[in-house]
Every structure is written in C-alpha cells, then in structure tokens.
Amino acid sequence: MSVRVQAWGIIAGVLADTDPAGAAVRQRLSNSLDENPGVPERALLEYLLETRRSDANTVETLETAREMRLTPPTLPPHFAEQLDAIRSISRISALLENQMLMTAFQPIYGLEGKTVVGAEALSRFVSDDGAAAELWFAEAAAVGLGANLEFSALGSAAAAARDLPENIYVSLNISPTSCMDPRLPELFDHIELPIHRVVLEMTEDIPEEEYLQFISAINPLREQGLRIAVDDAHTGAGALSRMIHLRPDFLKVGRNVIGDVDKDGLQRALAACLVDFTDQIGTTLVAEGIETVGELTVLTELGISAGQGYLLGRPSVRPQDWANWNTRLDVDGLERHLAGPAGPAESHGRHGKKPS
Template identity: 70%
Template sequence: MTVRVQAWGVIAAVLADSDPAGAAIRQRLSDRLGENPGVPERALLEYLLERRQLDAAQEGAVDAARFPQPMNAMPPQLVERLDSLRSLSRISALLEKQMLMTAFQPIYGLDSKTVMGVEALSRFVSDDGAGAELWFAEAAAVGLGANLEFSALGSAASAAANLPAHLYVAMNISPTSCLDPRLPELFDHIELPIDRIVLELTDGIPDEQYSHFISAITPLRDRGLRIAIDDSHSSAGTLSRMLHLRPDFIKLGRSVISGVDRDASQRAVAACMVDFGTQLGTVLVAEGVETADELRVLTELGFSAGQGYLLGRPSVRPKDWESWNTPLDPDELRHLTASETGHAYPGHGGADRR
C-alpha cells in the first residue's frame, strides 16, 4: 500500500469522527487539505506535527480547553495506522534522498594473511541516530523491506568501486528479498561484477519459501553470485539443508568463537564445524575475532578466514580500504590487548549486522 493511499485512509478515519469535541482539529485537517491539494500525505504530516505540538502543550497544562482530543485519546486502531503512516513516510523519504552510506569491514584469509573480502555494513544519515537494524526492521514492517535492502546493495556496489579490485563484497539480504523479481535486474544495473558479490543471508529460510528460494537464487549462482550463511540460523534442520544449498561461505560468530582458546568444549564445536565445512567444500569464516589467542587457535583448527575488531573495524573511509592490500602482521597482533580491540563485537547479531 502506498503512502498516499495510507494517508487517505487515515484522513477519512479522522474526518469521519462525529465527536463534537474534535470538530476544531478536524477543521484544521480540512484546512491542511485545502492548502495541499492533491498531496494528502503532506497535509496529514503537517496535521500530525501540529497534533504533536498540541499534545506537548496539553502535557504542559497550557490551555487544555483549546486543544481537545489528544492523540492518546484516539482509538487504538487509528493510532496504529498513524504510526504506520509515519514509518512509511520516514522510509520513503530515506529512499528518495538516499540517506545511507556504506562501511566496509575486512575479512582476512588466515593462511594468506591478507584481506580476501569485505562485509558491507549500512550507515544511515538520520537525526534520531537509529541503528541499521531498526531502520531495516521498520522498513520491513511497512512493506518496504526489499526496497531498503536493494538501496543498500546499490550503495555498497557503488562504494566498492574504491576497494582493491581483488576483494569480494559480502552484502546482507533477507531470504524474502531474494525472491523479489527485482533482484536479478539490480545485478544488471550495478557496475560491480556479480562474481565479486556474496549475498549474506540475514535470516533463516522459512520452510514454505525454501524451494522458491532455491529456484530464484540458482540462476544467479550460475552467473557467479555466491551465498553466505551464519551460525545464528543453524540447527539440525539447517545443517541438513546446507548439504543441499551448499553455501560458499559459513560464518561462525561469538557463540562458537568466544573462549575457543581456553574452553575445550568450544574448541570441539569449532573443530566439528571445520570438518563439516571441509566436507561441504565451503569457506569457514570466524566472525567476531577479538583476541590474538582466539585467532591463533582458529588458525590452528583450520578456519579459512577471520573477521572482527582484532583484524579491522568497519570504516567508511576509502583511505582505510586502500591499506587492505597490506599483509596481516601476526607479530603485531600478539601485542594487542583486549582493551585495544574493544572486546565487544557488535558485528555479530547486533547493530553492525547490517
């Protein structure tokens, strides 16, 4: 449903209210409609802004008789529709103005000691400072999830022009958006070659979508696209599916990595996943590496690649990206302390996941 259709629905609900106490505020809305002919969403937003000011005045005990029917007295269904409209307007404005940029975090090959790829992470230019996860969740709630994800993919592809040419670029996307027919068209219109792109799934694939997902993604993989999944969606069923899906990358985060250097059970789990990845023929990436001891054990166990604050923080600066042609210095890493590396990695399941 478009913003305009939603706006008309809310306006109709407000104007249909027969409560005499709300006559003045309904008249204000009618006035806004007259001032913005053919643009109901603008009229409604001006009305909502005025209502917010009126509510604030009421809370301050300023001439309560002049401001009848505060928003918290509206029917819950109407409040819900108003909230939905606000979200639609916010996301639509964000998409229209392209208010997002891309940070890249390096992914190191643990054998080569060089950067082999990057993960693209969205950064939003917004007054409220909301994190990427909140923006994507809000967009999905109002039916614009795929639009925002495709915008983020386009932004990442454009920014990747400044990366070293040999690096692959992992871009986050939901399985649902992979079913959108616009996805193949997106790859036809971006300059980044499809064989440098890795789609990193942000959610598990629902049972009812699995066959459709395979059908949609296979033609793109035939063109060179690669797929990554992470352990936050792992289960016995998911591991079984991997045998069929055969992802190009499996990313294991703090649930497996934390304590791998000092906990025998954690090390056993990590070793089992290395064996599983080898049998599957997939690249195993340790995500969220925080200490030099973790990195040492992961390398000994046979992990293919590593990502985390120890190895490199996300950056929006092309100058930082240029340095990723430089080999990793293991001796330098040994001298890093937990305090220097942050020891709190938001890149796994947190605000940096996108």
C-alpha cells in the same frame, strides 16, 4: 499500499466520525486538507504537527506532552497504529529519496595467508536521531518498505565497492525474501561490481515454505558466478541437513562458536566439528568476531579458512583505509598493540543490518 492511499484511509475515517467531541479535530483536519489539495499525506502530517504543537502548549510538563502523543481527544485511538505507520513510511521514504545512507566495509582475512580476501558491506544511515542500521531495516520491513531499503543499500554498497582492492570479494547483506525479488537479477545488470565478486549473505533463515522458491530464484545467479553465505544462527540439526542441499559457498560462525576457543575445550571441539562438516560439503568456514590473538591462533590451527572481527579490522567508510588492505596482517604487531595501555578491542557485534 502507498503512503497516499493509507493517508486517504485515515483522513476518511476521521472525517466520517460523528462523535461531537471530535468536531474540532475534524475541522482542523478538513482545513489542512483544503490547504494541500491532492496531497493527503502532507495534509495529514501538517495537521499532526499543528495538533502536537497546540497540545504541548496546554500541558504542564514536557513529559506529559510526550505521554499524550496522539491519544484522545486529539485523535480517535483506533487510528494510532495507522498513524505510526504513516510516520514510518514518511521517514523511510525521505531516507530513500535523499539517499541518506552510506557504506562501511570490514575486512575479511584468509587466516592461513593473513591477507584480506573479502570485505563485508555494512550500512550506515545519516539521521538526526542516530538510529542503528538494524532499527532502520526493522522499521522499513514493518511498513512494507524493507525490500526497497535493502535494494537501496545494495546499490550504495556496490557503488562504494569500486574503491576496494579488485582482488577481493564483497559480501552484501540481504534477506532471503529479497533474494526472490525480481529486482535482484536486474541489480546485476546495472552495477559495475562483477557478479563473481559478490557474496550475498543471508540475514535471516530461509522460511521452510519458501525454500524451493528461494532455490529457484538464486540458482540462475549462482550459475553466473554469484556466491552465497549463511550464518550459524540457525544451524540446528534441520538447518544443517538443509545446508547439505543448499551447499552455501560460506558458513559464518560467530562468538557463540569461537568465543574463548583458545580456553574452552568444548568450544574448540565444536569449532573442529564445523571445520570437518564444511570441508565435507565444500563450504568455506568464516569466523566472525575474532577478538584476541589466542582465538586467532587456535582458529588458524583448526583450519578455519577466513575470519573477521575488531582484532583484524574495524568497519570503515574511508577508502584510504580500504587501500591499506593490500598489506599482510602483522600478528606480532597485534600482540604488541594489545599489550599496550589501550587493552583489548571492544566486543564484536553483528552489522549491516547488524551493528558493529
């Protein structure tokens, strides 16, 4: 449903109310509508701004004003949820229209050769409130604009990837639902990034009821060279069984698997099992969130193919940083750096839609 249609619905509901207590509300909204003919969403937003300014002048403290927001008698309570949606739609629409997002990349190293083999694209949003990426994506999804924001982020990342070394792959975060969107194959017709360099990293589990549709949508692209990655957040027995059928190109495991793998025998055994499993199905295992040289050493010894994390390289929006990824990782230098006064790197977090 468009912003305009939702705005008309709210306005019609308010103006149709017959409660005498809301007469002033209806008159103010009607005046705003007269001042913005044919643009109901602007009329509604201007009315809300005027109402909030007026109400703020009648309360004793700013805290009371914040608590009041859009509660009676300012506006009938059954419209509050719709108004929140209107605000979110307006916010997301402005972000999309003004392209207020940029892309950071985090290097992914081949653990045996200690060279960069790929980079994960992480969305960064330019906003006054400094909201994290996952909050923007969650808000967009809640009002039906999740796919729009995802494809805007994909386009931004593909454009930024022109400055990456040409010999590495680019991992782009995407929901399984957006993989079934007809805009996905169209995207590859309009970007310069070759499809064989693209890895689509699933940000969510693939819903059981949509699994066959997902396979049908993604397989033609995989035949053209596209690769896919899934993470270990959903690797229960059922998910592992499904993975045998899906055969993803990459399985990414996080801190729940690799954390303290150099100190915890059970963690080491779990990681070793996943190495064996991925070898059997022809999938590359990637360790996310590597924080210590000890973890890096053990993961390399276990045969994990690739890794990323603050120890190896933080996300950066600077092309000059990306250019340095052509050099081999100096593990001895990492040890000397960590032994200094700065101490170990802060803990790793998920990104893109995941914070880093």
